[in-house]
Amino acid sequence: MRNHVALAAIHGTLVSWLQYTLNCGHHDISQACQNFIKWNLELVAKTADFGNFDLDILVSLLHQSSLVVKDEMTLYKCLEHWLNYQASRLRAQLLPEEVEATLYQLVIAVMSPVRFPMMSPRQLADLLMSPLTKKYKEFFVERMSIGMSFHSGQINRVKEVSMSEKDGALLFEPRLYTVDTCSSLLTIENFHSLPSYHMRTLVFSSHSSLAEYAGDRVCEWVVDIYPKGVWFKKFFLIVWQGTVEMPEHVKRSVRLSLTCKEPLNSNMRVKIGVLIYGLQDGVEHIARVTEIIHRFSKKDRVLNLDDLLPFEELNPQQGSVSENVVSPFLVGPNKDMLKLHIVISPAN
Known part of the structure; x- marks a missing residue:
């Protein structure tokens, strides 16, 4: 069943x-x-x-x-x-x-x-x-x-x-509303042909308040999605003792990075929902939801969500399962599109 x-x-x-x-x-x-x-x-x-x-x-x-x-x-x-x-x-x-x-x-x-x-x-x-x-x-x-x-x-x-x-x-308290005043759709097509560590970016804005009296101020967001893992390149860290070389590192994780471009106050609390679509018996539907309450500020403007999906379930060709297996999280006529909805609402 x-x-x-x-x-x-x-x-x-x-x-x-x-x-x-x-x-x-x-x-x-x-x-x-x-x-x-x-x-x-x-x-x-x-x-x-x-x-x-x-x-x-x-x-x-x-x-x-x-x-x-x-x-x-x-x-x-x-x-x-x-x-x-x-x-x-x-x-x-x-x-x-x-x-x-x-x-x-x-x-x-x-x-x-x-x-x-x-x-x-x-x-x-x-x-x-x-x-x-x-x-x-x-x-x-x-x-x-x-x-x-x-x-x-x-x-x-x-x-x-x-x-x-x-x-x-x-x-x-808001639910997970998909109306365009507090959400945006992100699709990545031709998924199978994407290179490893590929990143896709989405920029959108959402209302900063749910109440009419607060006005129509909006907050701008930058969403970076890494569906095929994250590659941290080698870099040099400058500390008071001198310069330290940090080696490269690869993380096999489906990561979503959310940046608040300009927090409207010093302690902005928002409700974030990531709705991921899937395909079962030919029926496209929302198959997984990640929900989190987070506070953004001038000093803390970035939120990283790792393991948004099991890496090998989304990338079976890069895992230990059969190459003929198609991820249940790829939709579209050719089953080669990753589709997700980002929902951001003020949290009271």
Whole structure:
């Protein structure tokens, strides 16, 4: 089952697999299913099986900050789809008055973990036109007001919500959003023909603040990816005793080096996500996620992430495995493209 999780998602059975393996205690397989759903939610949400999500399991997933989604509005729409499915199912089973009472409880359960402060003021305004929002106006207006308090800089209100609600602080924490204001896609084509120690560079910018009141300041980042190992050439180190020759060194590691070109303050804390795509049963999907919280400053502007992927899994021709083996982390028609998404958001 674990080797066909992506295919199960495409065929609309993955949610059922997750719930079955959880009930049976198959933790390794259930974790693989959960990771796939968590990292490829939009793909799974398009299938009819998404409507079969058990409420408790879905709510547990919604509390996780490692959920990968374009933005919080996209997540809201996925949940709207799930609620529509529940409404159709309930109407076939219950009396009209029971349907409405049950639906109201479901709305509160799945929409309470939605991080409305992570939506832009424009998106919050657009929500007022949603049929679901209109139907349960009192609940949604209260949740949306929390979002507007965050964007207008009402610090006391933010602290109050963080302390008074269960997991309230999570409402103000970003997930792994792939929207272009905080992420960028990096692809390396013709991977098999790349020389050893090849480096590819990406320069992009991300918003320095999640709140509207802080303005549109951006921070510029330089990403250097070393998919075929790192070669440290011989150099001379000047110390107070004199000059010391340092020998060359080769590191068989898939390294990502992230440089903050100009930290906007002396202690800039950010959440970094590296989303790596893979291919399983012909299905391209996010196959691995590395997530880290890091502080950048004027003196500490570089973060190196080693062993982003197992070196021999990405470069089987350079390892001990058969030359005919193709890395599961290479995608594209010819299975020769390394594809990853870099996500950087301010961490509160």
